[in-house]
Amino acid sequence: MSYRPQDGFFRKAKREGYRSRAAYKLLEMNQRFRVIRAGQVVVDLGAAPGGWLQVAAELAGPRGRVLGFDLQPIQPLSGAHVNAFELDLLAPRAVERIRALADGAVDCVLSDMAPRLSGIRDADNERALELTRGALEIARAILKPRGSFLFKTFTGVDTEALLKEMAGCFQTAQRVRSAATRKGSSEIYVVAKGFKAGR
Ligand SMILES: C[S@@+](CC[C@H](N)C(=O)[O-])C[C@H]1O[C@@H](n2cnc3c(N)ncnc32)[C@H](O)[C@@H]1O
DSSP: OOOOSSOHHHHHHHHHTOSOTTHHHHHHHHHHHOOOOTTOEEEEESOTTOHHHHHHHHHHOTTSEEEEEESSOOOOOSSTTEEEEEOOTTSTTHHHHHHHHHTSOEEEEEEOOOOOOOSOHHHHHHHHHHHHHHHHHHHHHHEEEEEEEEEEEETTSOHHHHHHHHHHHEEEEEEEOOTTSOTTOOEEEEEEEEEOTTO
16 A cells, blocks of 8 residues: 555645644544543643644633643644643653643543654554553543543554553543544554543
8 A cells, every 4th residue: 555645634634724634533533432522621642733733622612721732843723722832741740741731630631642653663662652651641640530531552552451451540441443544554542431530
């Protein structure tokens, strides 16, 4: 399967004003699992260039609040309820910074974080696992009871072990493949709902 960077979702995103084709993954998964509702506080990890932030801001609406974080700078978004910050989410004080900015418990954590691939399979898998674990640690630290967590992981990562671990701290956790995921991509999403705080 050849790699086609400018596929239908790419063109649709350009037409509809989304910053990335990834926006359609969140739209689709939210339609199926309703992880984001109007008025909620949402934290988006690995948010650049901001496609998921745009979708989360639409779904949470002006009564909600959306905070995005990434290593890369993110161009300001329209809407006073959505803000983006530059941050290495694996840095030791990342959780404290997010907590301070969120200023209260969070309803939904999203993570579309992905490592820059080196082409060395073991190294890439290790980095992907590190990001997945980092996102899980942040979600556990900031989610309110019964909150939701939607995150990306990769087939090289032991997803069975991850799902078992998730089962301890969420009421449900399931693996999802988005229609907007490119054919041949190793990405997988996990939707976890009903955070059991204190576990
Ligand atoms: C696939 S992109 C996210 C796309 C985004 N969801 C959108 O819709 O526009 C993955 C992002 O993860 C970010 N990332 C990777 N490692 C990170 C880290 N340690 N801290 C913060 N962001 C990270 C990358 O900089 C990249 O922007």
